[in-house]
Amino acid sequence: MTDQSAGRSGFPPAYLDRVGSSFTDFLGITAPDLLPGRRPLPAMPLGEVGPHATTIVAVTYGDGVLMGGDRRATMGNLISSRDIEKVYAADSWSVIGIAGAAGIAIEMVRLYQVELEHYEKIEGMTMSLDGKANRLAAMIRGNLGAAMQGLAVVPLFAGYDLDAAEGTSPGRVFSYDVTGGNYEENGYTAVGSGSLFAKSSLKKTWRPGLSADAATRTVVESLYDAADDDSATGGPDMVRKLYPIVYRVDAEGAVRLSDDQVSSVAATIVAERTAADGQG
Amino acid sequence: MTMPYYASAEQVMRDRSEYARKGISRGRSVAVVTYSDGVLFIAENPSSTLHKVGELYDRIGFAAVGRYSEFESLRVAGVRLADVRGYSYNRRDVTGRVIANAYAQTLGAIFTEQMKPYEVELCVAEVGETPEHDQLYRLTFDGSVVDEPDFVVMGGQAEAVSGHLREHFLPGMGLAEALRVGVRALSAVSPATAANGGGHDQLPAEQLEVAVLDRRRPKRAFRRVVGVALRSLLGDESAAAAEDEPAAEAAHVHAPSTPAPGTPPGLGDPGAVDTAGGTEHAAGQPAVTDGAGGETDGKGDTTSVTEDR
Numbered sequence: 001m002t003d004q005s006a007g008r009s010g011f012p013p014a015y016l017d018r019v020g021s022s023f024t025d026f027l028g029i030t031a032p033d034l035l036p037g038r039r040p041l042p043a044m045p046l047g048e049v050g051p052h053a054t055t056i057v058a059v060t061y062g063d064g065v066l067m068g069g070d071r072r073a074t075m076g077n078l079i080s081s082r083d084i085e086k087v088y089a090a091d092s093w094s095v096i097g098i099a100g101a102a103g104i105a106i107e108m109v110r111l112y113q114v115e116l117e118h119y120e121k122i123e124g125m126t127m128s129l130d131g132k133a134n135r136l137a138a139m140i141r142g143n144l145g146a147a148m149q150g151l152a153v154v155p156l157f158a159g160y161d162l163d164a165a166e167g168t169s170p171g172r173v174f175s176y177d178v179t180g181g182n183y184e185e186n187g188y189t190a191v192g193s194g195s196l197f198a199k200s201s202l203k204k205t206w207r208p209g210l211s212a213d214a215a216t217r218t219v220v221e222s223l224y225d226a227a228d229d230d231s232a233t234g235g236p237d238m239v240r241k242l243y244p245i246v247y248r249v250d251a252e253g254a255v256r257l258s259d260d261q262v263s264s265v266a267a268t269i270v271a272e273r274t275a276a277d278g279q280g
Numbered sequence: 281m282t283m284p285y286y287a288s289a290e291q292v293m294r295d296r297s298e299y300a301r302k303g304i305s306r307g308r309s310v311a312v313v314t315y316s317d318g319v320l321f322i323a324e325n326p327s328s329t330l331h332k333v334g335e336l337y338d339r340i341g342f343a344a345v346g347r348y349s350e351f352e353s354l355r356v357a358g359v360r361l362a363d364v365r366g367y368s369y370n371r372r373d374v375t376g377r378v379i380a381n382a383y384a385q386t387l388g389a390i391f392t393e394q395m396k397p398y399e400v401e402l403c404v405a406e407v408g409e410t411p412e413h414d415q416l417y418r419l420t421f422d423g424s425v426v427d428e429p430d431f432v433v434m435g436g437q438a439e440a441v442s443g444h445l446r447e448h449f450l451p452g453m454g455l456a457e458a459l460r461v462g463v464r465a466l467s468a469v470s471p472a473t474a475a476n477g478g479g480h481d482q483l484p485a486e487q488l489e490v491a492v493l494d495r496r497r498p499k500r501a502f503r504r505v506v507g508v509a510l511r512s513l514l515g516d517e518s519a520a521a522a523e524d525e526p527a528a529e530a531a532h533v534h535a536p537s538t539p540a541p542g543t544p545p546g547l548g549d550p551g552a553v554d555t556a557g558g559t560e561h562a563a564g565q566p567a568v569t570d571g572a573g574g575e576t577d578g579k580g581d582t583t584s585v586t587e588d589r
Binding site: 010011015016023026027030031034110111114117118121122124 | 329331336356357359361364367385388389
């Protein structure tokens with residue numbers, strides 16, 4: 001019975017072994033070809049073979065954490081997508097944003113979402129926030145070979161810590177590097193091509209303990225600033241009504257802000273910059 | 281393996297059936313009942329961590345009776361099959377029928393090929409867009425699969441509980457009423473109730489494991505009903521059985537507008553974002569009970585524990 005799917009004889013033996021609660025590990029045993037990072041790669045750099053996703057920012061605030069991403073994907077000097085979504089809810093209490101090779105990144109997000117849900121179902125409880133951050137680091141580490149060929153994926157992870165100690169902010173942000181390094185960030189961070197400008201913006205606008213509305217503004221404004229100076233980051237697109245995607249995670253879980261909410265924030269920022277006589 | 285004496289195939293199968301049947305009937309019963317918004321699982325289960333009811337996928341739930349270690353490994357296999365299939369195809373391509381078939385094949389193979397059959401009986405329930413599309417598959421130890429309408433009762437004195445339900449079940453009951461009918465049916469035969477020498481009029485919340493597949497929820501339909509939500513649903517029943525239905529319904533859909541941090545809403549508003557995820561430890565319990573207790577380890581160790589008998 002080496003058949004890998006449930007065939008005529010029911011579950012293959014691996015399905016009935018009580019080996020662990022990780023979906024990735026299980027796929028590694030039963031269907032390794034489904035995993036990103038387990039595929040043979042050509043021995044030369046791949047160059048621009050697929051779209052790249054760009055700037056993601058995350059900030060903590062008084063009651064939780066916010067993550068936002070612009071909508072642009074680029075391929076070399078071309079804009080390959082104006083409405084790509086790069087921020088996702090990983091589960092009920094955490095969000096993940098991705099920068100880098102879009103194809104691999106989106107596959108990784110999908111795998112990561114199943115990983116968290118699978119653990120939840122098998123164990124009957126949610127993984128700790130640090131556990132989730134570590135699982136993601138392991139996944140990035142597995143992609144190092146592809147990263148060396150030019151298909152790097154660098155995520156940003158943020159979540160609401162259900163076990164947060166009294167008096168500490170329940171919202172936490174984690175950043176990564178291509179080798180799977182996992183760093184908890186204090187307050188705010190950004191990844192992707194426009195991250196330098198987004199971080200500079202946040203440095204001036206972000207303060208500890210902001211309200212949700214004020215923090216939302218810092219997120220949208222930092223993406224505006226990134227789009228201002230980085231050609232691979234898209235600004236709010238009033239013509240096509242495309243606005244950054246912003247997720248909020250607080251005591252009630254991960255929620256995507258509606259386009260109306262984000263567009264009104266973006267409109268305010270654009271109006272203020274316009275009023276500055278072209279110096280905004 | 282060589283048999284010392286000749287035994288006819290018929291005799292061997294009969295012995296195995298009898299063995300499995302005895303094992304299953306020693307446990308306590310589980311009832312799976314359809315109601316207007318989905319499927320309700322009610323298990324008599326004093327343990328709050330060794331579950332008899334679980335989530336398999338977005339619209340699919342699982343209930344089992346018998347030997348814990350055996351049905352737990354089957355539950356895990358079902359979750360794995362659903363997740364692998366959903367990941368490699370699409371979430372919509374995971375159906376209760378696929379999982380029920382895999383269980384049937386596996387149980388059938390074990391029954392015919394191994395000395396000891398699995399002492400389990402399973403129910404795979406799937407909730408559809410409308411009540412007509414709800415499916416309940418009952419799987420027995422020998423791998424037979426039956427598609428049952430309305431309700432399924434397994435384990436313990438299943439016949440008696442079924443009889444009770446058959447009398448009182450009505451299609452399209454609300455959640456509170458379905459729970460009332462189900463709990464009353466289980467209480468009629470439970471050793472924990474006064475009628476059978478126990479201390480309760482009917483099964484209390486602590487003795488029950490209750491969950492629903494609620495078709496109104498956007499993605500993952502499975503929710504455990506625990507703590508305050510369960511007590512209020514049960515309490516409405518004993519205090520004011522004749523009380524109008526909306527009151528009980530309101531109690532279960534009410535989501536506190538500002539829950540304390542770390543308190544996932546019990547059932548929550550079905551229209552709201554899917555926040556209750558798998559943090560099934562209930563509204564009523566403090567969050568520390570799950571984090572600190574090392575439940576994960578405990579669970580791994582207890583797979584050898586046999587069913588309460």
